Amino acid sequence: MIKVLPRNILRFIVLILLQVWVLNNIQFSGFVNPYLYVLFILLLPFETPGWLVLVLSFFLGLSVDMFTDTIGMHASASVFMGFLRSFVLQSIAPRDGYETGTYPRVFYYGFTWFLKYSLLLVFLHHLFLFSIEVFNFKTFYFVLLRTVVSTIFSSILILLSQYLIFRK
Amino acid sequence: MRSLLNFIVRYHYFILFILIECFSVILVIQYNNYHRASFLNSSSNVSGRVYSSFHSVFQYMSLKSANDDLNQELASIRENLKTAYKNNEVKIVELYDSVYIQQYEFLPAQVLNNSTNKQNNYITLNVGRKQGVSKEMAVISSKGVIGVVKDVSDNFASVISLLNRNLRISAMVKQSGYFGSLFWEGKNYQFATMEDLPNHIKVEIGDTIITSGFSIMFPKGELIGTVSEVNQSKSSDFMTLTVKLAVDFRNLTHVMVVKNLLRKEQIELENLTRND
Structure with a gap:
């Protein structure tokens, strides 16, 4: 339990620097951009209290916002995602519930469970993000296209991270 | 008072979410209004x-x-x-x-x-x-x-x-001297749109678009791009041009x-x- 705190702080910093320095410079066909930093919210322990998830999501998004000059956009999208996390976790819980001492990763709950978990939350996050960026409903199909394509790229990176870094 | 406290304790997760989300959205809107916190x-x-x-x-x-x-x-x-x-x-x-x-x-x-x-x-x-x-x-x-x-x-x-x-600049067709306003539609980074040009003038594909010099900021005659598409609508008196930007952003x-x-x-x- 004591180890959890420094590990999460380190993950927070590494993910933001990775997002700002590397991933924001990857722009497939001009507008598609993977957002890996949401992995931080996905990997928070099951026992994290709800209010803490919200607060952490807010500061995570705000940190990314500071570097991209989009104050509030990533923050609001992340908070939205953090809010939905507990409901998604409830709805796809295994029959016996989540065991203590385990984390939301492929290693503990399998590929299918993690794919459902990450794809759903990443899609909702991206949809919120791109909608609030455009701020109108005229270009809905364009927003949807960006959301779907970016979700695919982000999810591939998130799944890869499960097999390359968070193997245990 | 006590039931209010009970209510807050019971729904603290939802209330906190609404508060933070509203705060974020206010930040976004202020940002769009050009009142970003400078720090x-x-x-x-x-x-x-x-x-x-x-x-x-x-x-x-x-x-x-x-x-x-x-x-x-x-x-x-x-x-x-x-x-x-x-x-x-x-x-x-x-x-x-x-x-x-x-x-x-x-x-x-x-x-x-x-x-x-x-x-x-x-x-x-x-x-x-x-x-x-x-x-x-x-x-x-x-x-x-x-x-x-x-x-x-x-x-x-x-x-x-x-x-x-949020940016609109005053632009001019170099060959004929007619001016209009140029902006980006938010889709392809290579193309901008120019509008408010009168319908009767002749614009060819490949014509040069430059700054008009009417705004205080830009000197006259800075290159913006070349015309890649001309849309003359029959219903209005103005035509719209698609401009290929000269700069690769x-x-x-x-x-x-x-x-x-x-x-x-x-x-x-x-x-x-x-x-x-």
């Missing part, structure tokens, strides 16, 4: 420094193309050496020569941060207040128009890119900030006329 943008010192340290490492990767660009520009400057000399001369003997007044100064700058994938793109430059940059100065490159300075800190400047839906390293030395004089005069 939270990328021209502020912390993120500016992080970017410039990153930039100093990765600058080397684009060194070759940057050198090519500089070489090309050097060549074009040599070709026009006579006119360039004239301008410099005016600057040196400013006390005696009343025929030429220097109107524009060009300050070279490097791009620290840039994007093309958002609806409202901004560029961070490595020059700021200490180097004489102030708000609403134009930014151009050797290839064409880049944008307008939005915020400055001591050593950095944040520029509204031409690829930003994906590959931007060296730019110039334009300082209009007669800006104050022009604004004062225009305010005088407007007050009448």
Whole structure:
């Protein structure tokens, strides 16, 4: 339990620097951009209290916002995602519930469970993000296209991270 | 009172979510209204420094193309050496020569941060207040128009890119001299849209679009791009052009900030006329 705190702080910093320095410079066909930093919210322990998830999501998004000059956009999208996390976790819980001492990763709950978990939350996050960026409903199909394509790229990176870094 | 407390304790998760979400959305809206908190943008010192340290490492990767660009520009400057000399001369003997007044100064700058994938793109430059940059100065490159300075800190400047839906600039068809307003629709980073042109004029594909010089910021005749599509609608009196931008915003390293030395004089005069 004591180890959890420094590990999460380190993950927070590494993910933001990775997002700002590397991933924001990857722009497939001009507008598609993977957002890996949401992995931080996905990997928070099951026992994290709800209010803490919200607060952490807010500061995570705000940190990314500071570097991209989009104050509030990533923050609001992340908070939205953090809010939905507990409901998604409830709805796809295994029959016996989540065991203590385990984390939301492929290693503990399998590929299918993690794919459902990450794809759903990443899609909702991206949809919120791109909608609030455009701020109108005229270009809905364009927003949807960006959301779907970016979700695919982000999810591939998130799944890869499960097999390359968070193997245990 | 007690039932209110019970209510808050019971639904604290939902209430907290609503509070934080509203706060974030207010931030977004304020940002769209150009009232960004000045300490939270990328021209502020912390993120500016992080970017410039990153930039100093990765600058080397684009060194070759940057050198090519500089070489090309050097060549074009040599070709026009006579006119360039004239301008410099005016600057040196400013006390005696009343025929030429220097109107524009060009300050070279490097791009620290840039994007093309958002609806409202901004560029961070490595020059700021200490180097004489102030708000609403134009930014151009050797290839064409880049944008307008939005915020400055001591050593950095944040520029509204031409690829930003909040920016409109006054543009002109070079061949015929008719003017309209040019903006970006937020989709393809290579194309902008120009509107408010009268329907009766002739515009060919490939015609050059330049700045009109009607705004105080941009000098007249800076290249913006070439016409790639003409949409003449039968229902309205105005036509719309699709303009292929001359600058490749994906590959931007060296730019110039334009300082209009007669800006104050022009604004004062225009305010005088407007007050009448």
